[in-house]
Amino acid sequence: MIYDFESDAANIKNNLNCTRIGSVVMVLPEIDSTNNLVKKYLLNGAEEGLVVIAESQTKGRGRLGRTWYSPSKVGIYLSVLLKPQFAPDHSSIFTILAGVAAVLTINEFSHQRASLKWPNDIVISKQKVSGLLCELVQNRIEPNGLIIGIGINVNHLPEQFPENLKNSATSLRIVNGLSVDRLTIIQSFLMNLDREYQTYLTKGKQSMIEKWRLNTDLFGKKISIKRGSTIISGIAKRLNDAGQLVLSQENGSEEAFESGEITSRIY
Ligand code: BT5
Numbered sequence: 101m102i103y104d105f106e107s108d109a110a111n112i113k114n115n116l117n118c119t120r121i122g123s124v125v126m127v128l129p130e131i132d133s134t135n136n137l138v139k140k141y142l143l144n145g146a147e148e149g150l151v152v153i154a155e156s157q158t159k160g161r162g163r164l165g166r167t168w169y170s171p172s173k174v175g176i177y178l179s180v181l182l183k184p185q186f187a188p189d190h191s192s193i194f195t196i197l198a199g200v201a202a203v204l205t206i207n208e209f210s211h212q213r214a215s216l217k218w219p220n221d222i223v224i225s226k227q228k229v230s231g232l233l234c235e236l237v238q239n240r241i242e243p244n245g246l247i248i249g250i251g252i253n254v255n256h257l258p259e260q261f262p263e264n265l266k267n268s269a270t271s272l273r274i275v276n277g278l279s280v281d282r283l284t285i286i287q288s289f290l291m292n293l294d295r296e297y298q299t300y301l302t303k304g305k306q307s308m309i310e311k312w313r314l315n316t317d318l319f320g321k322k323i324s325i326k327r328g329s330t331i332i333s334g335i336a337k338r339l340n341d342a343g344q345l346v347l348s349q350e351n352g353s354e355e356a357f358e359s360g361e362i363t364s365r366i367y
Contacts, residue, residue: 105129105155108283112153115287118294121180123149130172132159134179135233135249141181142237142245148183151290160251161233163220168231168251169265174273176252176282180290182297183245192343192359193305194234195220196312198248201293202230203315206252208288211276216316218323218336218345219359227270229253234359250289255279309339323347325357
C-alpha cells in the first residue's frame with residue numbers, strides 16, 4: 101500500500117463519525133513516539149480529540165520503560181488526546197476503556213477471537229497482537245490530559261519479528277493469512293474509542309467494566325503479578341469498581357491492583 105500521509109490524514113478525518121475524537125488528525129512518516137508528540141502538543145494547549153499516527157516509531161514506548169517494536173508499513177502506532185472534565189478516582193479506568201475499544205476493533209478484523217489480558221494487552225491464542233499505553237498528565241504546571249497510545253501488529257510476517265518477540269507476538273496477517281488495510285482499522289478504533297468514552301462520560305464506568313469482563317479469559321485463572329520486585333500469585337477474580345484487578349491469594353485474602361504498576365503472567 102502506498103502511504104500518502106496528507107491524504108491519509110484527510111481520509112481518516114473525513115470518514116470519522118465521532119463526537120470528540122478526530123478534531124485534528126496528523127499522519128507522520130516517522131517519529132520517536134506518538135505518545136511523546138501528543139504530550140508536547142498538550143503542553144502547547146492542544147484541544148481534546150487530537151490524533152497522531154506514525155508510519156514508524158524510533159522509540160516506541162511500552163510501560164515501565166519497555167520498548168514497543170514499531171517497524172514501518174506493517175503496524176499501527178497512534179495516540180489520542182482526551183481531556184476528561186473530571187479526574188477519575190483511579191487511572192486504571194482509562195486502560196479499561198481503551199482496552200474495550202481496542203479488543204472490539206481487533207475482533208472486527210481478526211479471524212480468531214482476540215481477548216484482553218490484564219492490564220493492557222490484547223492477545224490472540226496467548227500471543228500479543230496489540231498493547232496500550234495510557235498516560236495521565238496531571239500536575240500543577242501542565243494542563244490535565246489523558247494520552248491513549250496503541251500499537252497494533254497488522255501486516256507483520258513471522259520473520260519480521262525480532263528474535264525476542266517471535267514466540268510471544270503475532271499480527272492480524274499471521275492470524276488471518278491475509279493482509280488487512282490499516283486505515284480501516286484506525287478508523288474503527290477511533291470510532292470505538294469515541295463511543296466508549298462518550299458512554300463513560302455519560303453513564304459512568306460500570307458498562308466499561310462489564311464489557312472488559314466479557315472480552316477476557318482471565319477470570320478464574322491462576323496468575324502472578326509483579327509489583328516492583330515482589331511477585332504475588334493468586335486467582336484473578338474480577339475487576340472492582342475502580343477498574344482494578346482483584347486477586348484472591350492462597351490465604352484467602354483479596355488484594356486489588358492498579359494497571360500502571362503491574363506485569364502479569366497467566367498460567
Ligand atoms: C505495551 O507495553 O504493550 C504498550 C505498547 C504501546 C505502544 C503504543 S504505539 C503508539 C504509542 N506510542 C508509544 O510510544 N507507545 C504507544 P508493555 O505492556 O510494557 O509491553 C511491552 C512489551 O511487549 C515489550 O517489553 C515486549 O516484550 C513486547 N513487545 C514489544 N513490541 C511488541 C510488538 N510489536 N508486538 C508484540 N509484543 C511487543
